[in-house]
Amino acid sequence: MSEKVLMKGNEAVAEAALRAGCRLYFAYPITPQSELIEYMAKMMSKVDGTFVQAESEVAAINMVYGASGCGKRVMTSSSSPGISLKMEGISYIAGANLPAVIVNVQRGGPGLGDIQPAQGDYFQATKGGGHGDYKTIVVAPSTVQEFADMADLAFELADKYRNPVMILSDGLLGQMMEPVEFKKPKTDEEMKKLDEQHFDWCIHPNEDEPNHHHHEINSLEIDPNVLEQHVTKLGEKYDKIEKNEKRHEEYNISDDNEVVLVAFGTAARIAKSAIDELKAEGTSVGLIRPITVWPYPYEAISKALHEKVKKVVVCELNLGQMIEDVKLAVNGTLPVEFLGKVGGILFTPEEVKAKILEK
Amino acid sequence: MEVIAKRPESLTDLQFTYCPGCTHGISHRLIAEAMDELEMRNMMMGVAPVGCSVFAYKFFDCDMAEAAHGRAPALATGMKRARPDMHVFTYQGDGDLAAIGTAEIIHAANRGEHITVFFVNNAIYGMTGGQMAPTTLPGMKTTTSPYGRDEKDIGYPIKVCELLDSLDSPYFIERVSLLSPQDILKAKKVVKKALRYNKEERGFTFVEFVSTCPTNWGMDAKDAINWAKENMLPNFTVKNFRDKAKEEGGE
Secondary structure, three states, rough: OOOEEEEEHHHHHHHHHOOOOOOOOEEEEOOOHHHHHHHHHHHHHHOOOOOOOOOOOOHHHHHHHHHHOOOOEEEEEEEEEHHHHHHHHHHHHHOOOOOOEEEEEOOOOOOOOOEEEEOOOHHHHOOOOOOOOOOOOEEEOOOOHHHHHHHHHHHHHHHHHHHEEEEEEEEEHHHEEEEOOOOOOOOHHHHHHHHHOOOOOOOOOOOOOOOOOEEOOOOOOOOHHHHHHHHHHHHHHHHHHHHHHOOOOEEOOOEEEEEEEOHHHHHHHHHHHHHHHHHHHOOOOEEEEOEEEEOOOOHHHHOOOOOOOEEEEEEEEEOOHHHHHHHHHHOOOOOEEEEEOOOHHHHHHHHHHHHHHHH | OOOOOOOOOOEEOOOOOOOOOOHHHHHHHHHHHHHHHHOHHEEEEEEEOHHHHHHHHEEEEOOEEOOOOOOOHHHHHHHHHHHOOEEEEEEEEEEHHHHHHHHHHHHHHHHOOOOEEEEOOOOOOOOOOEOOOOOOOOOOOEEEOOOOOHHHHHOOOHHHHHHOOOOOOEEEEEEOOOOOOOHHHHHHHHHHHHHHHOOOOOOOEEEEEEEOOOHHHHHOOHHHHHHHHHHHHHOOOOOOEHHHHHOOOOO
């Protein structure tokens, strides 16, 4: 399929995951990601894959843990309250050095909140979320096309580092329809290669290896000295990810910028509209859009702070979470202002403009 | 010299971490012997629980995964679905399976997952130091029921075989005792049958072991066995609850 098709983000990421070689999907229904689980329910059997509607979010992520331990590309998805429940399993998957892809179609919180788009799970996604020292690689799309492309990226990163990867989207991207172009599905040969590249660590039949009867999938190290080595190694992995995998988009970044905006996902879309209008009116504003929100592109922000820049504005659909990372990047050199919206309500380009022009 | 008894190949040579008189060692051995006899070891993946048998993943010499508290049947589901050509079992205690993992066991059983669940019931949380379990008997003193389990306040012990027997999907459900040599020989046959059904991909199979915990019951091994015979067996009836092979007329 090389032509563009009009699809909801929830369906597009599901289709892209299938094309990326995901043949196992376990999830529990929750709004506003239901189209994703429904798409998988409909399509998985057509590619000889496995779809299980789990009894709970907790069970779903633990099914992912089991399937991942067998070296398969496996995914789950949910929305904010469900992601909280999955945190137990994500911590185990991270502790056991296993790949997995988790889609969060964020909605308003805390608690049951509402079912409208929000970005209130930023801290949970980027700072750990579950117990213990671990990191989830987190990518944040801002269009339906990017949402779909990130399925492939997420599986690649998950496999490369044997680490859980979260696609941090929101109810707007999940529900909105946009034209999408998909990559070609993995061939049988490519699927076989994927299996082989996992062979040295996953649990698998031992008939091929008569002298090796015991592969372990485990996050338990009861000896503190062994656990210290294990967690230190995890830390080294996270350092490598920070070094290699930071991604961001620059929009209208130039020496003329008077203000630099920082926004991710849906908030960045709205920010771009404001930047375009201001450009037409003669005010130069640049945008740094983090694509990976962990690892966070701190250097991209500090590099964008040219001489003319008077302030940095952070726009988020929450009470102010990513702003803490932006402040680390700005490191006190400029004022950092905040525009937020909560409750599942979006700010308008006019509101962003007003914030930028505020003296 | 003729070897007449040896460690099953499906057990590693690590020394068990279990207390003297504990029946975990017996149930481990029965499962390992059955795996050997059915030649399943090369195609077996086991899931260890949280609890005293948390190190089961080190003791069984086949591929093993270590689950979070109560989640073993969910892990096993993921594993079996990912590798339908392999065979999967879980090994879980009463706190793990019948409290924090209640949803996982009921739904794995109800889906008829092609796995075997071994359930060790000694009516107490062992690893954490003797707290009340969902299977703790009425009046039984534990560190969190110091005046005896008050069934009016906290409910009666959960009978897991009976609970699972209300579902249509499970293929095989049986409760066995590890409280006498005769019982252990009978249990071995049941364990082997469950694993054979697993090998033959017949469906969900479940074996409960009525077991002891001398340490946390505050008894020596012999008294613990006698106490279990007098108190556990009247509450947890040893019997076969389900064997669809009989309905199918194949056995």
